[in-house]
Amino acid sequence: MAENYSFFSNKKCEYFPCHKVSDEIAEKDFNCLFCYCPLYLKEKCPGNPVYFVTANGEKIKDCSKCTFPHRAANYEEVLKCLMSKDEMLEVDISELIVDMEMEIEHSCGFESMDAEMKRQHKEIINAAYDKFFSEKKVKVILKQIDESVVTTAGFVFGEQTIECNALEKMNVAYGDIDSAYMYAFGIKDIDEKVLEESSLLEKYYVECLMIAATDVLRDWIRSYIERKHSVRHKKYVTDSFGPGFYGMDISAVPKLVKITRAEKVGVSVDKSGNMHPAKSCVGIYLVTKKEYGERIKDCAFCVGNKGGCAVCRGR
Ligand code: SF4
Ligand code: SF4
Known part of the structure; x- marks a missing residue:
């Protein structure tokens, strides 16, 4: 009753x-x-x-x-x-393949190859994509969070604070933050048995494709949020703050996975703090009224610090 x-x-x-x-x-x-x-x-x-x-x-x-x-x-x-406030999206990465190829060409030095060599390598990339990317639709969870979570010290979720030094360096004025989003997705793991039988070059490009897919998808999510918030007035979305970059320690992975409820899109974290599938991403975007700094494409523009960056620590 x-x-x-x-x-x-x-x-x-x-x-x-x-x-x-x-x-x-x-x-x-x-x-x-x-x-x-x-x-x-x-x-x-x-x-x-x-x-x-x-x-x-x-x-x-x-x-x-x-x-x-x-x-x-x-x-x-x-x-x-x-x-x-959770939004479940399904992104077809086949629609992003041109951007993925461009990223691979840029990072793999295609500019120094002659036309015939380029053609051959592109052929291998396309064949590897068709052969290994069995699941082309990637589920993304987007969780809108209150902007009060963002402080100069980091992101505060109740009793927990996830430090992120980049926020202090970016010096975002609180009134300029319109909203914030957490996101998570995981790209299905490659079938290792099939990969074992592949040539070295094919294996190399499969890894490049996986990295490019995560980068391009992250960028797609950023533009999606920006479009969504710019219907009436232009808004900006920062780069993604995530574990291992921009002053956020890698140990933040389990916390972010839990808060985002990443299990809804098949992302989990094991006892060692590794995410599954291996090419999973979890992070936070800020929607701002003003554009904050250069879009950070590599270490040259990084506003984080060595303590929280996996790339810097590896040097
Ligand atoms: S129109 Fe509204 S009030 Fe009338 S029966 Fe349907 S739900 Fe009920
Ligand atoms: S279809 Fe959806 S929006 Fe329409 S009445 Fe049913 S629940 Fe409501």
């Missing part, structure tokens, strides 16, 4: 019950509390909407066959959806 606060049947309504009652929903359990469904603006809602496109090209969500918000038992579920 539904509680009073969560259930109300408006039997005086001239439309009652405004959806066909069936085995799924009995008339006595018809809840009018969410008469206008509060989940309508969510692209992914738990109901069964139908989308159609009008003559002038507008995409309309049609909820006429959905009884989800009217089922008494779904009260908690509707609230959970309303409170959740």
Whole structure:
């Protein structure tokens, strides 16, 4: 039996019950509390909407066959959806292949190759991509967090602080931060058995492709957030703050994985602090009113410190 606060049947309504009652929903359990469904603006809602496109090209969500918000038992579920700031995205990395190839060409010195050599190497890259990337759709979890989490010392989540020296050096004015996002994704591991039988060059380019896929996907997420926040006024998104870079210690991995709820996209962390799949990423972006510094592409622009950077420590 539904509680009073969560259930109300408006039997005086001239439309009652405004959806066909069936085995799924009995008339006595018809809840009018969410008469206008509060989940309508969510692209992914738990109901069964139908989308159609009008003559002038507008995409309309049609909820006429959905009884989800009217089922008494779904009260908690509707609230959970309303409170959740998690966004689940599915990115097809095949659509990013050109950027991945460009990154590989840049980092593997293609500019010093003649045209024929370049062609041969590109062929190997394309074949390696088709052969090893069996799962081309990558799930990404995006979690919008309150901007008050960001302090000059680091990111503060309740009792826990994740230090990040770059924040102090970037000197972001608190009023300039509009929002913050945590994200996580993992690119499916390569089948080692198939890899064993490959040539050395093929193995090399498989690793390059995996690295390029993580970099390009991270950049895609950054642009996605920027587009989302720039509908009315231009906003900027910083580079990603993550464990091992920009003054954030690698030991932050388990904390970030847990807070982001990265397990929802298949990312886990073992006792040694390693993420699985091996090419997993977890980090934080800030949405700001002003652009903060050069986009950091390599160590030359790094605003972190050696203590928190895996690359620097390795030198
Ligand atoms: S949900 Fe709204 S329209 Fe439907 S029966 Fe109840 S009050 Fe009427
Ligand atoms: S009525 Fe159903 S389909 Fe429409 S937004 Fe609500 S839950 Fe989704």
